[in-house]
Amino acid sequence: MGAPMGLLEIRGVVKSFGGLRALQDVTFSVGQGEIRAIIGPNGAGKSTLFNVMTGLFPPDSGEVVFGGERISGVPPHRIIRKGIGRSFQITNIFPRMTVFENVQVALFAHHRSSRDPLGMARRYPSVAAETLDVLRQVDLAEKHELSASILSHGDQKRLEIAISLASRPRLLMLDEPTAGMSRFESRETVELLRGISREQGLTLVFTEHDMDIVFGISEKIVVLQQGAVIADGTPAEIKANPQVRKAYLGEEIQA
Amino acid sequence: MAAFFDVSFLTVQVLSALRQAAFLFLISSGLTLVFGVLNILNFAHGSLYMLGAYFIYALTLHLTGPAGFVIALLAAPLGVALVAVVIEMGLLRRIYIQEEIYQLLLTYALVLIIHDMAKIVFGPEFKSIPKPRAIGGAVTIFGGTVPVYTLVVVVLAPLVALLLWYLLYRTRTGKIVRATSSDREMADALGINMSALFTLVFAFGAMLAGFGGALAGPARTVFPSVGTEVIIECFVVVVIGGLGNLWGALVGSLLIGTLETVGIIVFPEFEMSFIYLLMVVVLILRPWGLFGRPLKVKALAEKNLGMEAQEISPVHFSVRPLVRMIPLVLLLIVPLFAGRYYQYLLTQILIASLMAVAFNLLLGTTGLLSFGQAAFYGAGAYTVGLLATKTGIGSLSSLLLAPLVAMVVAGIIGFFCIRLSGVHFAMLTLAFGQLVFAIIYKWYNFTGGDNGIQGIPVRPLPGGIDIGSNLSMYYFALAAVAVAVEILRRIRSSPFGATLKAIRENNQRAEYLGVNVKLYQWTAFVIAGAFTGLAGGLYALMEKSISPDIILWTKSAEPVLMTIIGGIYSFAGPAVGAVVFIVLNSYLVAWTENWALVLGLILLAMVLMLPGGAVGFVNEKARGAFGKMGWVRRWAFSKSGAS
């Protein structure tokens, strides 16, 4: 137990799909309050890693430890309860519910009031107030009456972040949070995330293909290629790393 | 048992099992092929089989002799294929992008329509089709007497299977069919015309069903409801084998054919239960069937066949409490001025409404299509019936026990079913429902078997309140249904209900809220089961007699139809649907023999034109109209939420 433990530890994670090695011996650690990016070319294993980290499937070997507790192999709904929030690459909201209800239902789950079958959802004033609070954080409070399906893509993405924030996670995992957003929307979202992280000491782990964003906000970056970690360090270190250059630009292909 | 090992006996039985398997294969191979390519589980496939049998009947009236018979045997399936082309191009094509349930319903509407059309054209009676003399007799094999026609069937079916294999694996079109069933979009991008292929495959599948019908017609008899009988068996076959898999259909047919034959000999009592039991066991061990693979979630891109989906918005205005009281007041007053028949009819409507509203907690709120609600309805009805006839327990007590028993049944069935989703979930609930039916149907000593239970005594409530008359029974039912519906309404608008909706909308996201999705689905299933049981209990008290018919799968279809007619995304929708359904049912029966035809046409119109249901439609219009008269809206509706 010598070295100080990070909030999230990925230790020797291996995952194969029918002979194809999607992740090979992935190890890194994320400290409390850190903003950490996971990057790599398409098919490098980022999504698989995300899915292993949030319990969608267990690793073949290795483990994921969160806050000193082993969480690999634990089903998603329990992992979430331990304080991890997740957003998805493809916008993942409840389309035919209102913006308000989208966040409200997340808060019900968080406060364990989902189990109440007879109380009126509307008669939870504290949850209602909290819902609006969360919506205000992502600047969607004014649209709370709208059906989520008619929001713009950027608003939907932010709504998804709001849903994830509602459960007051200690760690928020975001899979391409700005995918499909306009430049302006991306910037707003990034500012939003950075602000929340700073204010609440929230740890962020995200994947992203927009390098401006990656280098703009992350404190540390881990680079995957073909399922393996090829670099792990500060943005400056990553920029200077020749192996990373090669992975991205395909330079010096050797036979 | 000694007779079992007798060679002649064995020969006869083996051939009989093979014959049964042959018919099953001919029909289910088409069903599974269509599902594989079009992704539609065709309820009307059995009706196409029935058409095949009627066509050969009609043809052999004019074509006699062996040559005539052969021509008829080949022409009948072609006729069915022609009908199928009209169905595909005229109807199915319009709903490929709709949700699964609308596709199921459209084909169900076709079942009703084709059933009555056959009745109108050919009459309701059993028709038998003469076989040419050459294949009409019997031969002796190993000492057993076997009809020649059985041998014909047993030889022809494998030939068809071989032909199918050849077509699918050796011809280019067959390869395209296989390619398309694994990746539609890619096939499209390779220059393959999907629309034409869909028509072709649907027609070909229909032709197989038609051939099955034409071949089975002379061996069995044909009557209008033969289609609905055979389709459930075929569902069992393809679900056991794995939806969309041809080998699965083959193995499934052999299994079911054998099981049915052995069942009749060894346990004639429970022959029917066997096939459902087998299906249940297979699906528990291998949720996607023996040869099946998990269904891919339809990608958005896959819906891109040049059509736009109709967006059904479930966001409605909810009605103010005061406005909500209006129907209740009407329900309290109207019966006082109605005749006894109408009091009875209204009681029926109340019970049906409860069943539909409870069902919609699953479909509309949680997004689960259950096709086995009749099991819980029956559990409730039989609880009341058995308690009332076998013990001296009061009517109220027995009615209160009904939902408890149904809850236990739902708890067990739900435990297995919620592991599946979509069509597979629907099929497993259907199988469990049929299993419950088979048990009650055959368990003479306890349930009275197909006689049901007659003369259920209705005893006064505590305090000596009599509920024997139609009017008092109506008020009793009204009280029970009002309480139950109010509880269901509260569940729907509670945090629990909100969570169920979240599961309906996106169960993966719900899981990532920290919700144990399966547990919530199970709970919803049990609650819906309990209230359905209450409806069943009320039914037993109202009718004072019950029969196993109320557990048949067609009963399970009723709440589905009511809900779709009324609208799945509104709380009142299913109840409105129940009114429409019961009224139609009672009046159409009096007015025309072909009420199924009318119902089918209405259903067809609903699916094609008003996928939001009647209430959804009215809501839509009302929103527009009231938008112009703001004060009406402000008075009648509170602003708020999505359903």
Place this chain on the structure above:
Amino acid sequence: MALLTLDSVNTYYGRSHILFDVSLAVEKGEVVALLGRNGAGKSTTFRSIIGLTPPMSGEVRFKGEKVNGLRAFRICRRGIGFVPEDRRCFPDLTVRENLEVAVRREKNTVDPWTVERVYALFPRLQEREKNLGSQLSGGEQQMLTIARTLMTNPEMLLLDEPSEGLAPLVVALLADMILQIRKEGVTVLLAEQNLNFCAKVSDRGYVIDKGSVKYEGTMKNLLADDEVKEKYLAV
């Protein structure tokens, strides 16, 4: 006149605007690269061309005729072959069957592609002829999808990230094959993030980022332009 032109194409997925006024042109016989990072809009550009995600506005012209608005299979029959990025060979069909499915008889092309001709180009596929699509390695699957698309006798091939996830050796092999295909007279539009791979096979390149074209020029100029490389392609 260019073989393929895109003129101010705008494409949406549902409500999200993905392509912004994308314009590009490919001359007959060229190999042109469409470079950009993940999610820059390369695949959407291809899907817009082939009609799987039709553009909301703008025009796609092939051989001078407008093709946007046609269904995918019609566009394919006009002579554009699409090789998607996730390979997608038909898993339940053998290698040979995968090829046969794509054959079209009605076309009277001079010197059409046949299974034998395709095997000559990809000998590895012949060895694996009887294997199912699902049994192939990543590189073999890539070859098979390219070969399968060739069977439709395209005048133009859209290759979406063919080098993705392949080992360097296989990537080098793939480059040779693309040059070979070009020699056979097929025009190629290539979506890639691997700059060096493109440098080997293509003459000209477009750089796309956030759904709009940011750079257009010869590969030589692009390779020399460190600013563009840094900004849109490298980390």
